Each structure stands twice: as C-alpha cells, then as structure tokens.
Amino acid sequence: MxxxxxxxxxxxxxxxxxxxxxxxxxxxxxxxxxxxxxxxxxxxxxxxxxxxxxxxxxxLLVAVMEPMLTRLREVIRAAEQQRTPRARAESMLAGYAALVAASRSTSSVLTTDPSVIRVLRHHPEWSEVIARPPVLLAGPDPGPLGGVHATTVLTGLAGAASGAPADLDDDTLATALLHTGRRILGLRAPRRHSA
Amino acid sequence: MxxxxxxxxxxxxxxxxxxxxxxxxxxxxxxxxxxxxxxxxxxxxxxxxxxxxxxxxxxLLVAVMEPMLTRLREVIRAAEQQRTPRARAESMLAGYAALVAASRSTSSVLTTDPSVIRVLRHHPEWSEVIARPPVLLAGPDPGPLGGVHATTVLTGLAGAASGAPADLDDDTLATALLHTGRRILGLRAPRRHSA
CATH class of the missing domain: 1.10.10.60 (Homeodomain-like)
Incomplete structure (x- = not known):
C-alpha cells in the first residue's frame, strides 16, 4: 500500500x-x-x-482509481462466468453501466484520459482489468466492427455518465446507459433475470 | 493567425x-x-x-484543431439548414461520423481531453462549434436522456475512431459509426438521400 x-x-x-x-x-x-x-x-x-x-x-493515480478498478474486476469476473459470448457481453455491459453511473467523475478519468490508460496498462495488478472489457463486449461480433462497437460503449457510456445532469439519479442513468449499450452492441434484453 | x-x-x-x-x-x-x-x-x-x-x-492547440473545427463548423451549418429535429440530428450525425473517421487522432484529442474542451469553450471563435453538436443530436429527444444519448455519440464515436484498426478504411469506419450513432439516437436511416 x-x-x-x-x-x-x-x-x-x-x-x-x-x-x-x-x-x-x-x-x-x-x-x-x-x-x-x-x-x-x-x-x-x-x-x-x-x-x-x-x-x-x-x-496517487492508482490510489484514486483503486475502488473503481476493484469493482470493475468483479464485473469482469461475473461476466467471464456466463456461458455464451452474448451472455458475457450483456453481463459486462450491465455491470459497466452501473459502475460508471455510480462513479461518474472517476470513470471519466479512466476512459477519457490517454495518460491514465497508459499508466494502468503497464501496472501489473490492473493491466488485465484494462484489457478484458473490450474483449468481452466484442465477443458476439469478433470482427473489426465488434471492436468499434465495444470501444464506442466503453468511451461513450463513460463520457455520457460524466456529462449527465447531476439531478439524474444513478439508477435511472444506469438503465439508460444499459439500453444505449444494448443498442450499440445489437443485444436484446435477456428474457428473464438469472443470478 | x-x-x-x-x-x-x-x-x-x-x-x-x-x-x-x-x-x-x-x-x-x-x-x-x-x-x-x-x-x-x-x-x-x-x-x-x-x-x-x-x-x-x-x-498551438488552436492551430492543431483548426482544420477539424473548421470542418465541424461546416457540418453544423449543413445540419442547421435541415427542416426537422430528426433531419438535423441525422445530418449532424452523418457529418460527425465522416469527420472523426477521417481525422482519428485529432478527434480523440478534441473529445477525450478535458483540458482541450476547456480551452476551446472559452475561445471566441470556437465556443459555438463546441456547444452546438450536442444540442443538434439531442434535438428529437430534448429530455435528459436525449442529452445522455448525444454525449454517448460524441465521445463514443470519437473514442471508437481513435481506437479503430489502422487497416479499417475511412469510408467503412464512417459507415459503421453512422449506423452505431443511429442506433444510439434511435434514428432510422433516411428513405432517400437529399441534398
């Protein structure tokens, strides 16, 4: 520490x-x-x-980002346990939308500042947390356009969260971001909620 | 100069x-x-x-951004001339997608660096060019979620363009970004192309 x-x-x-x-x-x-x-x-x-x-x-940067990166690692782990590429993408998306809605300032620092990604990508503990989300989101569509859609989700949802009106509550924002992310990735909402 | x-x-x-x-x-x-x-x-x-x-x-920053901002101003002007909020959003989106696909590095500097937006927002010549795109994109849906979608488009498409594989050509990328942006904004492709 x-x-x-x-x-x-x-x-x-x-x-x-x-x-x-x-x-x-x-x-x-x-x-x-x-x-x-x-x-x-x-x-x-x-x-x-x-x-x-x-x-x-x-x-200082790593200390600032640590709580969010820890939660992001949990989101990634939950997503990795799903059985299909679509379910993994949906799980990654839902967790990410909730995370950026709940930590708006930190998420904008994470995804919009090139120097931040550079530091974290070379940090032994956090490099995987930076590398996995785009792979999971692009899973159902692994071509170049899948990558374009995944990056749109990661940067766009964080940008939208950091620019959202302060009186828009976290749950409403997270739901809006989830719906937006599904549109981008071409995912349909799951029929029923499973654990 | x-x-x-x-x-x-x-x-x-x-x-x-x-x-x-x-x-x-x-x-x-x-x-x-x-x-x-x-x-x-x-x-x-x-x-x-x-x-x-x-x-x-x-x-130095203004000189770097000038060519892109000049083209962005033309995109805004063309969009302002459309007759309906949906047509203005579609025109703004199509112009923006083509612009970020064609100038990938510069567009990522513009939309992902908070210090850049701060400088340009206070620059007499460019403040409108920064202020108008989110308004035009959110036009068909002026509630808080319209703003969320507009910011997702602006930051997400620029992030996707700057992270796109170098061998993905500009036209293919611009088309992919346009389709992605329409999904985010809930716009259908126009029936026919008009000037």
Whole structure:
C-alpha cells in the first residue's frame, strides 16, 4: 500500500481528502496536467504532506482509481462466468453501466484520459482489468466492427455518465446507459433475470 | 493567425511539422501533459524555434484543431439548414461520423481531453462549434436522456475512431459509426438521400 506503516484514523481521513482533491483536479486538468504540488495547493497544505501519502503521481493515480478498478474486476469476473459470448457481453455491459453511473467523475478519468490508460496498462495488478472489457463486449461480433462497437460503449457510456445532469439519479442513468449499450452492441434484453 | 508576418513556404513546412508532432504528443500525453519544450525535443529543435510559430500552448492547440473545427463548423451549418429535429440530428450525425473517421487522432484529442474542451469553450471563435453538436443530436429527444444519448455519440464515436484498426478504411469506419450513432439516437436511416 501507499501509506506509511500502521496508518491512524487521522491518516486515513487525510489520505481520503487528498484522493478527493486529486479526482477533482484530474477531471479539470487531466491526470497529465495535475502535479502533486497542485494537489497540495488545492488543500492549502505543503507538498511534504502529499508526499507523506503518495511518493509519485502514478501512486496517487492508482490510489484514486483503486475502488473503481476493484469493482470493475468483479464485473469482469461475473461476466467471464456466463456461458455464451452474448451472455458475457450483456453481463459486462450491465455491470459497466452501473459502475460508471455510480462513479461518474472517476470513470471519466479512466476512459477519457490517454495518460491514465497508459499508466494502468503497464501496472501489473490492473493491466488485465484494462484489457478484458473490450474483449468481452466484442465477443458476439469478433470482427473489426465488434471492436468499434465495444470501444464506442466503453468511451461513450463513460463520457455520457460524466456529462449527465447531476439531478439524474444513478439508477435511472444506469438503465439508460444499459439500453444505449444494448443498442450499440445489437443485444436484446435477456428474457428473464438469472443470478 | 499565429505565424509571423508573411510566412514563407519554408515557414509553412516547418509550422506543419510542429503541428504533426504536437498531435502525436497530445494523443500520447494529453494536451495538459504536453509542453512546448516537449514539442521542441520531439523534433530535435530549440524551444525558440517553436516560439517562432506559437507563443503559447493554447495557440498551438488552436492551430492543431483548426482544420477539424473548421470542418465541424461546416457540418453544423449543413445540419442547421435541415427542416426537422430528426433531419438535423441525422445530418449532424452523418457529418460527425465522416469527420472523426477521417481525422482519428485529432478527434480523440478534441473529445477525450478535458483540458482541450476547456480551452476551446472559452475561445471566441470556437465556443459555438463546441456547444452546438450536442444540442443538434439531442434535438428529437430534448429530455435528459436525449442529452445522455448525444454525449454517448460524441465521445463514443470519437473514442471508437481513435481506437479503430489502422487497416479499417475511412469510408467503412464512417459507415459503421453512422449506423452505431443511429442506433444510439434511435434514428432510422433516411428513405432517400437529399441534398
């Protein structure tokens, strides 16, 4: 982990404040445009206070993205367990739509910032989480157009979630994104819900 | 314009080399993560050589985006002349699909980099070009979900174009993006082609 040994409750609070400030700065300036100094300035603390938790900008990014990437890994695992390419695509899509609707700022950082994908693609723990979703979404149509549709879903749904009106609640947004994603991938809604 | 007075043919050549290098760097590092020094280093020239053409990073960005924004403005004008909201959305969509398929790198810079949109939204000449496409695409469905669909089209099609296989030709890609966009917006293909 990125914190010093035996973090106190105070440490965890201050760590979370840094993460919240970092997301806001990433959304405004992109990851590449945000320095540790800017995070310090945003909170009115010294750069040393940021360094106490995060030694590098990449560490800060991974810490910011970790909750979403962890959930995305669970979505991928659930999808991999489905029996057909269509069921895997549907499961991946439904999980992704719910995830981006629930974490709008973070998902826009993930999918719209080229420097973020570059860091995560080379991170041993997260490279698979970046690589699998397009493969699962394109499964029913593995030609070049399947890839085009998969990328449209991944970037388009995240862009739509981050630009959605704040008063549109997460469930309504997730349902709208799911329907949109099905249209893009040419998937019909499943007849009945199964576990 | 951003060039010095009476640019020579040599000046124009060297200016274009800077623009090409800048697009490549923006795609790799995002606009916010690219400095004029990095553009100079990429071409093995001094920073003064870059300054000769571009005084600021924002000037460099506007120069990079200008050809695409000019074409986007033409697409918007053609769409505005259609008589119904559906015809305006269809015209905007078809023009946008062709545009992002033909300029894959630049379109990904335009729609996926938050710092780029921020610069252009405040630029007197280009703010309308940024503001109109979502309005035209959402026209047939002006509720909150219309906005969600419009943003899905704008970010998703650009993301798909920039991630498309290099051997997928522009026309095939544009057609695929047009069909995908129609699915997202719930538009049927027009019965016949009109001017």
């Amino acid at each position: 990125t914190t010093a040994a035996r973090p106190s409750a105070w440490d965890n609070d201050s760590r979370q404040r840094f993460l919240d400030a970092a997301v806001a700065l990433f959304v405004r300036h992109s990851f590449a445009g945000t320095s540790l100094q800017m995070v310090a300035d945003e909170l009115g603390v010294t750069k040393a206070a940021v360094y106490y938790h995060f030694r590098t900008r990449d560490q | 951003t060039t010095a007075a009476r640019p020579s043919a040599w000046d124009n050549d060297s200016r274009q080399r800077f623009l090409d290098a800048a697009v490549a760097l923006f795609v790799r590092h995002s606009f916010a993560g690219t400095s004029l020094q990095m553009v100079a280093d990429e071409l093995g020239v001094t920073k003064a050589a870059v300054y000769y053409h571009f005084r600021t990073r924002d000037q």
